[in-house]
Amino acid sequence: xxxxxxxxxxxxxPIALLAVGLIGLALLALLAAPPAAHAQTPGYLQVSAGxxxxxxxxxxxxxxxxxxxxxxNYYGETTPPAGDFKQVTAGGxxxxxxxxxxxxxxxxxxxxxxxxxxxxxxxxxxGQASPPVTHFKQISAGxxxxxGVTLDGNVDCWGYNPHxxxxxxxxxxxxxxxxxxxxxxxxxxxGVADCWGDNDNGRATDRTGPFTHLSAGGSHNCAIRQxxxxxxxxxxxxxxxxxxxxxxxxxxxxxxxxxxxxxxxxDWPNWIECWGYNFYGQVKQAPEGQFKQIDSGxxxxxxxxxxxxxxxxxxxxxxxxxxxxxxxxxxxxxxxxFYPPVRTAPAMNxxxxxxxxxxxxxxxxxxxxxxxxxxxxxxxxxxCASRExxxxxxxxxxxxxxSLSYDAASDTYTYVWKTDxxxxxxxxxxxxxxxxxxxxxxxxWLK
Numbered sequence: 088x089x090x091x092x093x094x095x096x097x098x099x100x101p102i103a104l105l106a107v108g109l110i111g112l113a114l115l116a117l118l119a120a121p122p123a124a125h126a127q128t129p130g131y132l133q134v135s136a137g138x139x140x141x142x143x144x145x146x147x148x149x150x151x152x153x154x155x156x157x158x159x160n161y162y163g164e165t166t167p168p169a170g171d172f173k174q175v176t177a178g179g180x181x182x183x184x185x186x187x188x189x190x191x192x193x194x195x196x197x198x199x200x201x202x203x204x205x206x207x208x209x210x211x212x213x214g215q216a217s218p219p220v221t222h223f224k225q226i227s228a229g230x231x232x233x234x235g236v237t238l239d240g241n242v243d244c245w246g247y248n249p250h251x252x253x254x255x256x257x258x259x260x261x262x263x264x265x266x267x268x269x270x271x272x273x274x275x276x277x278g279v280a281d282c283w284g285d286n287d288n289g290r291a292t293d294r295t296g297p298f299t300h301l302s303a304g305g306s307h308n309c310a311i312r313q314x315x316x317x318x319x320x321x322x323x324x325x326x327x328x329x330x331x332x333x334x335x336x337x338x339x340x341x342x343x344x345x346x347x348x349x350x351x352x353x354d355w356p357n358w359i360e361c362w363g364y365n366f367y368g369q370v371k372q373a374p375e376g377q378f379k380q381i382d383s384g385x386x387x388x389x390x391x392x393x394x395x396x397x398x399x400x401x402x403x404x405x406x407x408x409x410x411x412x413x414x415x416x417x418x419x420x421x422x423x424x425f426y427p428p429v430r431t432a433p434a435m436n437x438x439x440x441x442x443x444x445x446x447x448x449x450x451x452x453x454x455x456x457x458x459x460x461x462x463x464x465x466x467x468x469x470x471c472a473s474r475e476x477x478x479x480x481x482x483x484x485x486x487x488x489x490s491l492s493y494d495a496a497s498d499t500y501t502y503v504w505k506t507d508x509x510x511x512x513x514x515x516x517x518x519x520x521x522x523x524x525x526x527x528x529x530x531x532w533l534k
Contacts, residue, residue: 130395131155136342136384137177138230139405140165142184143389143397144175147518147528151187158407164195177384178228178266181216189222189238199231199247215246229266229303234273236261242273250291252284267303267341274301280310290322304328304341304383309348311339316351328363336360342383345369347390349378359390369401394422394527420458420523421451426499429529440533441508443486446519447501448527456491460520464502471514471532480518506533 132152134143139159146152151173156165162180172184172192181195193216200210213231221243223235232246232253242256242264250269264273270284270291278297285291288306298319301310306323309331316335324330326344336348337357345363347370350356357377361370367386378390378398386402389410399408426447429436438444450458465480486505493500504517510533519527 131391131397132395133174133380134382134389134391134397134399135175135177135182135228136382136387136389136399136407137164137182137228138179138385139407140177140182141384141387141389141399141407141410142167142175142177142182143391144172147395154182154184155411156182157409157411159405162196167194168192174226176226176228176233178215178233179230181228181233183216183218183226183228183233185223185226185235189224191218191221191223191226191235193218193228193233211247213247217245219243219245225263227264227266227303229271230268232266232271234264234266234271236264236273240276242271244271250285254283256281263301265301265303265308265341267308268305268343270303272301272303272308274298274310278313280308282308288323292321294319294321300339302339302341302346302383304346305343305385307341307346309339309341309346311336311348318346318348320346326364331362332360334360338381340381340383340388342369342388343385345383345388347373347381347383347388349381349390357393359388361388367402372400374398374400396523420454420521421449422521422527423449423451425527425529435514435530435532437532437534438506440506440511440513442506444504444506444531445501446504446517446529447499448519449498450500450521452498453493453495456493458500458521459491459502460522463520464504464517465520466504466515466517468510468513468515483517506531 240259244253320329
């Protein structure tokens with residue numbers, strides 16, 4: 088008797104057939120700027136949680152950057168190619184990235200473990216990591232297949248196809264697509280959710296909506312309604328993954344047996360709420376704070392804050408929830424922004440070259456003086472028109488040997504940045520990274 092048919096059992100350990108609910112969205116960067124160089128600009132623009140791995144696009148400026156991955160790498164799924172990407176999507180044992188020109192590159196396993204016995208496993212070619220020579224505007228990786236919306240608005244899928252989950256959709260009227268375990272859902276321009284593939288528990292049934300956004304998970308799907316902003320889910324519901332709270336949401340992501348979404352109500356805008364299976368803490372351990380994007384995988388979820396930091400929680404068997412530059416799941420500082428006379432990016436602050444600029448900010452109370460990450464703040468010159476960086480970031484100089492100070496009366500931190508007279512007629516971005524791994528930037532025009 089086979090241990091598992093049409094399932095995923097790797098030679099070194101058995102697992103059940105699991106899924107990923109994966110949707111990549113176009114995201115806002117801290118600077119409203121064109122794509123920029125990212126050689127030394129840590130921070131993240133978009134994240135995708137897969138089966139046992141996670142990938143994210145690095146960057147602080149613009150909306151493209153190199154991909155960094157962590158977690159299980161048995162099939163090379165966390166070894167991305169070099170170059171910039173504008174979207175990344177992590178599947179079962181493969182990952183795909185969308186290049187700035189709309190082409191797709193994939194890495195990791197291109198096979199499916201078809202059947203496994205006591206003596207070993209049989210492989211078949213799936214093709215999920217072999218994208219067509221087509222240009223896309225959005226892509227989504229499922230367990231063993233991948234789909235994308237082409238530039239002309241059609242849905243094109245590739246990979247393992249036992250249930251018809253890679254069937255294409257024409258018509259030029261598709262807004263987004265989400266690949267799940269053995270099924271696919273896509274959103275039409277009229278707001279209808281069209282699903283196809285494995286219809287176990289009704290996960291491949293259509294829903295009229297109309298919807299603004301959808302996500303296909305393991306055995307269920309969820310979508311946000313146009314009419315009231317509330318979530319509608321269908322398919323499997325053994326653990327409550329298809330029973331959303333009765334409130335409005337901005338973005339939704341369906342994982343294997345759980346779902347997470349960012350709230351749209353005025354009381355807790357952009358805070359995360361999760362429901363469903365919680366064995367690994369993927370529901371109850373969601374961090375506090377405002378997030379602009381989330382993505383749920385098999386047993387973990389990751390999110391991007393408005394300060395371009397990644398936080399992951401839930402199952403961490405292979406380090407898939409261990410963000411490389413992150414120390415923990417909580418948001419320790421309550422960033423209150425730069426205080427006048429400095430304004431946060433994308434605003435440009437006019438200052439005299441050679442003058443000293445007081446950078447004042449609040450962290451929600453006295454957090455001590457060891458709140459700056461090593462080597463920060465930094466500044467880099469950039470083109471005033473295109474906002475493309477011109478060179479590498481350098482550490483800032485302080486005025487008169489001054490360092491970071493805190494005034495209890497005003498609850499204000501102050502760092503005095505000494506500018507250079509030679510910078511006259513140029514523009515610069517100052518990046519402040521804190522020990523909670525959040526980034527805060529301000530732009531300056533030096534007269």
